Amino acid sequence: MARTTPAPASGPFQSYHLSGAFDEMFTAPGKPRSQYRPLYKRILELSPDEMRRRQQAADLSFLHQGITFTVYGREEGTEKIFPYDLLPRIITAAEWEHLERGLTQRLVALNLFLDDIYHKGVILKDKVIPRDLVYSCKHYRKEMRGVDVPRQVYVSVAGTDLVRLADGTFAVLEDNLRVPSGVSYMLANRQVMKWAFPVLFRNFGVRPIDHYGQVLLSTLRALAPQRDREPTIVLLTPGVYNSAYFEHTFLARQMGIQLVEGRDLLVHDGVVSMRTVGGLRRVDVIYRRVDDDFLDPLAFRPDSALGVPGLFNAYRAGNVNLSNAIGTGVADDKAVYAYVPAIIGYYLKEEPILPNVETYLLTDDSQRQHVLDRLDQLVVKAVGESGGYDMLIGPHSCEREREEFRRRIEARPRNYIAQPTLDLSRAPCFIDGVVEPRHVDLRPYILYGEQVNIVPGGLTRVALRRGSLVVNSSQGGGSKDTWVLCE
Amino acid sequence: MTMLSRVADHLYWMSRYLERSEHTARMIDVFYNLVLEQAPESAARHWDKLLTSLEFGSTFAELEKSGLDSHQLTQTLTFDADNPSSIYSCIRAARDNARNVRELISSEMWSELNRLYLGVTEARRDEEIGAHPHDFYQTVKEGAQLFQGITDSTTYRGPGWSFIQLGRFVERARSLAVLLEAHFKQARSEEYLDLVALLKCCTAFEAFCKVYSPELQRARIVQFLLLNSEFPHSVRFAVDRIDRSLQRISENAPQANSTRLLRLTGRLVASLRYGTLEEILAAGLPGFLEEIRRQLADIHDAVYATYIAYPIEQALEPLHAGEFW
Numbered sequence: 001m002a003r004t005t006p007a008p009a010s011g012p013f014q015s016y017h018l019s020g021a022f023d024e025m026f027t028a029p030g031k032p033r034s035q036y037r038p039l040y041k042r043i044l045e046l047s048p049d050e051m052r053r054r055q056q057a058a059d060l061s062f063l064h065q066g067i068t069f070t071v072y073g074r075e076e077g078t079e080k081i082f083p084y085d086l087l088p089r090i091i092t093a094a095e096w097e098h099l100e101r102g103l104t105q106r107l108v109a110l111n112l113f114l115d116d117i118y119h120k121g122v123i124l125k126d127k128v129i130p131r132d133l134v135y136s137c138k139h140y141r142k143e144m145r146g147v148d149v150p151r152q153v154y155v156s157v158a159g160t161d162l163v164r165l166a167d168g169t170f171a172v173l174e175d176n177l178r179v180p181s182g183v184s185y186m187l188a189n190r191q192v193m194k195w196a197f198p199v200l201f202r203n204f205g206v207r208p209i210d211h212y213g214q215v216l217l218s219t220l221r222a223l224a225p226q227r228d229r230e231p232t233i234v235l236l237t238p239g240v241y242n243s244a245y246f247e248h249t250f251l252a253r254q255m256g257i258q259l260v261e262g263r264d265l266l267v268h269d270g271v272v273s274m275r276t277v278g279g280l281r282r283v284d285v286i287y288r289r290v291d292d293d294f295l296d297p298l299a300f301r302p303d304s305a306l307g308v309p310g311l312f313n314a315y316r317a318g319n320v321n322l323s324n325a326i327g328t329g330v331a332d333d334k335a336v337y338a339y340v341p342a343i344i345g346y347y348l349k350e351e352p353i354l355p356n357v358e359t360y361l362l363t364d365d366s367q368r369q370h371v372l373d374r375l376d377q378l379v380v381k382a383v384g385e386s387g388g389y390d391m392l393i394g395p396h397s398c399e400r401e402r403e404e405f406r407r408r409i410e411a412r413p414r415n416y417i418a419q420p421t422l423d424l425s426r427a428p429c430f431i432d433g434v435v436e437p438r439h440v441d442l443r444p445y446i447l448y449g450e451q452v453n454i455v456p457g458g459l460t461r462v463a464l465r466r467g468s469l470v471v472n473s474s475q476g477g478g479s480k481d482t483w484v485l486c487e
Numbered sequence: 488m489t490m491l492s493r494v495a496d497h498l499y500w501m502s503r504y505l506e507r508s509e510h511t512a513r514m515i516d517v518f519y520n521l522v523l524e525q526a527p528e529s530a531a532r533h534w535d536k537l538l539t540s541l542e543f544g545s546t547f548a549e550l551e552k553s554g555l556d557s558h559q560l561t562q563t564l565t566f567d568a569d570n571p572s573s574i575y576s577c578i579r580a581a582r583d584n585a586r587n588v589r590e591l592i593s594s595e596m597w598s599e600l601n602r603l604y605l606g607v608t609e610a611r612r613d614e615e616i617g618a619h620p621h622d623f624y625q626t627v628k629e630g631a632q633l634f635q636g637i638t639d640s641t642t643y644r645g646p647g648w649s650f651i652q653l654g655r656f657v658e659r660a661r662s663l664a665v666l667l668e669a670h671f672k673q674a675r676s677e678e679y680l681d682l683v684a685l686l687k688c689c690t691a692f693e694a695f696c697k698v699y700s701p702e703l704q705r706a707r708i709v710q711f712l713l714l715n716s717e718f719p720h721s722v723r724f725a726v727d728r729i730d731r732s733l734q735r736i737s738e739n740a741p742q743a744n745s746t747r748l749l750r751l752t753g754r755l756v757a758s759l760r761y762g763t764l765e766e767i768l769a770a771g772l773p774g775f776l777e778e779i780r781r782q783l784a785d786i787h788d789a790v791y792a793t794y795i796a797y798p799i800e801q802a803l804e805p806l807h808a809g810e811f812w
Contacts, residue, residue, distance in 0.1 A: 239587075240586055240587055240589075249589065249590035250590075252590065253590055258489060258491060259590065260491060261493065263493065264491050264492070264493050266799065268799065274491060275491065275492045275493070275797075275802075276489050276490055276491055276492060276740070277490045277491075277492055277495050277646055277650075277736065277739075277740040277742075277794040277795070278489065278490070278739075278740035278741065278742065279740075279742060279797075279802050280799075280802045281489060
């Protein structure tokens with residue numbers, strides 16, 4: 001039986017079916033959005049063998065550069081390449097301008113919020129956000145009350161997760177305000193992309209991101225406690241066994257700063273120094289990739305071997321600055337997240353530019369009941385976790401998992417929130433020789449020193465398993481290059 | 488150029504362990520070949536010398552009593568993960584150290600060391616390796632030498648380079664001193680095959696024959712392996728390099744108490760540079776070698792006390808005087 005099929009039904013797009021989710025590339029079958037047209041044309045021109053060859057070259061380049069991450073909970077030394085998809089995700093200049101304004105607004109407001117709750121707590125007195133909710137947060141640090149941080153900047157490096165809803169609206173899914181990672185993949189993806197598709201890249205007018213290291217360095221410099229001399233800045237890593245160690249080495253090299261471990265630093269008379277072959281050298285700013293809990297065994301977890309005894313005292317005395325500040329996790333708690341639109345309104349007297357995703361607070365009896373009745377439809381997340389751990393995706397769960405989460409929610413309702421299962425937008429990915437749609441999110445990296453700075457791009461994470469909604473690298477996700485266009 | 492003490496420590500040990508693995512591989516290879524042509528009782532004598540040279544801590548007779556044959560012994564010296572001096576353990580330790588400073592060594596260095604490690608790991612699982620041990624030891628020696636060649640040609644000549652050189656030559660000087668002591672302690676060690684083996688353990692047979700002649704005389708061999716200034720596997724050559732590395736480090740990273748360290752190395756250099764063979768033999772070779780080992784241990788400790796694990800109080804003095812900022 002003869003059937004007229006549009007062009008994409010054959011060739012590389014033969015198994016590309018649109019669904020209810022927003023499609024980044026197509027408005028209708030065979031109808032790419034204008035920003036994707038040159039890419040679409042190029043894919044149709046290239047033979048599957050050629051595409052495969054470029055994908056292999058890209059994979060090999062990641063392997064040779066040692067761009068790997070460690071998966072926890074498996075055999076020791078499980079290093080994997082972060083799976084990389086060849087086809088770029090494209091963001092128009094207008095979309096980016098909107099995102100940039102929205103992310104800036106959000107980060108400025110969250111910093112005002114942190115400064116407020118660690119000082120006067122006016123927002124709590126005004127009952128915009130319940131006092132209990134803030135104080136019961138696992139990442140709230142009472143030790144930070146009354147501590148002044150340079151420029152009142154608490155979060156100087158954020159990696160906000162954005163998703164695109166069915167109508168094409170970008171919404172914020174999570175604020176990562178503690179030690180967000182992944183920026184090295186953003187930079188490495190771009191490098192590999194330029195090797196794989198040089199001509200396409202040149203003709204597209206893609207905004208550069210290579211200066212991220214420099215912008216991060218000037219951000220950290222702007223946060224030095226003493227401004228009368230050139231500050232010494234270091235990157236503090238938990239060490240080679242950390243899952244993001246590659247990124248730590250990568251960023252230290254990009255910025256030309258020392259990569260230190262806790263044992264390289266010591267505190268004497270409230271001053272932090274690093275131990276070098278030329279003697280002790282004073283340290284002014286620490287870009288720390290170590291969690292709050294492990295920073296200082298005297299102030300926080302006493303069993304931490306990763307930290308520096310006395311660091312917190314030096315910090316409180318204003319002799320050293322930490323990026324990010326201690327205690328920022330209270331602002332990316334997933335229950336506090338529900339109040340971010342109110343926080344923006346309260347401090348800035350503005351409407352939020354980027355909306356939140358609808359969120360149910362399980363401490364509220366009626367919301368909790370609503371959620372418990374619909375566990376098979378909703379997503380449940382632990383408030384203080386990241387990386388896709390301790391999470392239930394209702395529609396993809398079994399009865400046993402739902403019972404387990406029901407039990408956990410009833411035991412500790414403050415510990416969880418629920419959200420609708422989002423039909424994340426989908427972007428074309430090169431899979432087994434053809435192009436198929438996969439769900440994606442977007443994590444831009446926002447820097448805040450003297451002012452807010454966002455390198456135009458981000459990490460587009462891809463749920464590579466067909467139908468999967470989980471993009472975390474620890475859970476089978478990959479990534480692709482993200483192109484922000486000049487116009 | 489600032490260098491963290493921890494980084495210097497890793498580079499130093501990376502280099503020492505790799506030098507040790509190469510030395511051990513060469514020693515086992517030479518002795519394995521040697522005993523092939525020996526009657527069992529003199530084989531035991533040679534095994535004993537190997538064990539002493541590698542500071543194994545038990546004699547061959549003791550090992551045999553506990554049921555270990557010569558094949559198992561070479562396996563222990565080569566592959567045993569519980570023996571910290573086995574070739575496998577040394578290469579693993581070298582790699583672990585390199586891994587901690589991976590961003591500071593060249594990527595070529597890392598990939599060569601990684602390749603060597605993976606090769607040894609694979610050989611460990613290979614049941615057939617005992618049938619052609621020479622090929623395996625050859626691979627280890629070549630891998631270690633390739634790594635050193637790559638290091639020479641890709642490393643910036645800063646303090647990192649100096650610590651790599653330091654580790655390599657401290658290890659070399661030490662293992663040469665131990666080997667010479669073990670060799671000349673044994674009676675009958677003047678036999679031709681013994682002397683050939685000694686030279687081969689130091690990759691010195693060919694060079695020695697060029698400088699002297701294949702007529703092997705004890706005095707000439709001691710002269711060559713102990714006091715020669717141009718041969719890379721002589722004690723004097725290694726000590727000269729130790730001294731040079733430490734001079735460069737103290738220029739790059741001035742430390743108040745480096746004077747003591749430089750005095751220690753200067754003294755050792757002088758004894759090898761200006762001492763004569765006649766004096767050394769008259770005073771007793773074993774005592775001289777033991778003294779070299781002691782001095783090397785002092786140098787190692789002084790390197791730590793000066794650059795790596797220095798006491799805070801000592802480091803704080805210049806701070807309070809405001810010399811650093």
